[in-house]
Structures are given as structure tokens and as C-alpha cells.
Amino acid sequence: xxxxTQPISMDSYEGQEVNITCSHNNIATNDYITWYQQFPSxxxxxxxxxxxxxxxxxxxSLFIPADRKSSTLSLPRVSLSDTAVYYCLVGPPSGYNKLIxxxxxxxxxxx
Amino acid sequence: NxxxxxxxxxxxxxxxxxxTLLCAQDMNHEYMYWYRQDPGMGLRLIxxxxxxxxxxxxxxxxxxxxxxxxxxxxxxxLESAAPSQTSVYFCASSPLGEVEDTQYFGPxxxxxxx
Numbered sequence: 001x002x003x004x005t006q007p008i009s010m011d012s013y014e015g016q017e018v019n020i021t022c023s024h025n026n027i028a029t030n031d032y033i034t035w036y037q038q039f040p041s042x043x044x045x046x047x048x049x050x051x052x053x054x055x056x057x058x059x060x061s062l063f064i065p066a067d068r069k070s071s072t073l074s075l076p077r078v079s080l081s082d083t084a085v086y087y088c089l090v091g092p093p094s095g096y097n098k099l100i101x102x103x104x105x106x107x108x109x110x111x
Numbered sequence: 112n113x114x115x116x117x118x119x120x121x122x123x124x125x126x127x128x129x130x131t132l133l134c135a136q137d138m139n140h141e142y143m144y145w146y147r148q149d150p151g152m153g154l155r156l157i158x159x160x161x162x163x164x165x166x167x168x169x170x171x172x173x174x175x176x177x178x179x180x181x182x183x184x185x186x187x188x189l190e191s192a193a194p195s196q197t198s199v200y201f202c203a204s205s206p207l208g209e210v211e212d213t214q215y216f217g218p219x220x221x222x223x224x225x
Contacts, residue, residue, distance in 0.1 A: 042216075043115075043203065043217055043218060044201075045216065046213035087153060100153075101153030101154040101155070
């Protein structure tokens, strides 16, 4: 399974756009990139998933360059409620049930 | 739809005691998972199940056993609890186990072993 590297922590202010980058140099051809969000004392929650180029939903955007060795989660206009840990996961379809959660990126949004 | 529920929410055990954590999902999902999360760390997969009556080992299975007698329930057992098993335990389920199907997590069970 491809190993991922993310910043340990980030700080931002309300209303700003936040970009969290994840490196996955050993990503395989059939690997997908998935991001989860975890609030304190809660289980992780799915945010977005992609394979290549750009994916956007009501919560975030995911940018994946052509070489797919990294990806960037973009959160537009963050609020205090976006303070959470964000996990980048990479895995193949057949190995989805063996997803590996790294330490994630702890995002703190300040007033 | 309750989603994924876990029982109990909190538990304190003494070393050597046994207990069972219950996970229930009402979404008719095929796949279910048990993870543990230690302070400041990500989740680590303990065991998982790809369907009723089947289970498989994950990343850190030692000291745990599981059973999936009914599709909607996935039980995690600790036969002889150790302080190293102090952790927050999360259960999750997913509809097919394919990468495009997301995992839905329960609220967690905080276990302390003294």
C-alpha cells in the first residue's frame, strides 16, 4: 500500500481557504485517493475521493496532478467548525478494506 | 437510520478481565471493520469482515477476536485485557468494500485497562 506524507498540523483563520497537501510517491496505477475528516471524540467522516485531475463536492475540492504523486485537499472559506484532523488515504480497490490511516493533519481554525 | 452504533461508549477494565464490544449497522452493509486509535495517532485496523460468517485479520489483530454471526453486527472481544489495549475503538462499515464506497464510522468506545 502506498505510504502517504502530510503536514502534522496547520493553522488558519475563519474565511480563509485552506490547502492540505499529501504526498504519495509510490501510488499505484489503480490506487484511489480519499480524504477523511475527524472531529474530537468522533469517528472519521468521508470528505472526498478522486483518481485524477479535479474533484469537487459541496464540502471540498481535491486536486490531483498528472503524475498523481501528490494531492491537495482544498477547503474554501473555513470556519471554526472545520477544526479537525484530516487524513489522506491511498489504496487499491481490492485493498480498500485494509486502508491505512496515518497521523493525519491537525487543522486549527482561529477566529 | 441510526447508521453505525457502538456499545458501550465507555468502559474501564482491570488487567486480565474480558469484554465484548458490539457494533451494529442498519445500512445493510457487507463490510465491517474494527479499528483502534491511540492518542495522537491515526486509526489502525484490527479485524474486518467481508460478510456474515467471515472475518479476517487486519494490521494489529493480536489480543482480539471477532465474530460476525449476523450481517448487521460485528463483535470485538478481548479475552484477557492488557493495559496496552487502552485505546478508543471505532467500528465502521461499507457497502461493498470497493474503493469508491466510503466507510461509515461509529462514535467510538473509550476503553481503559488498569
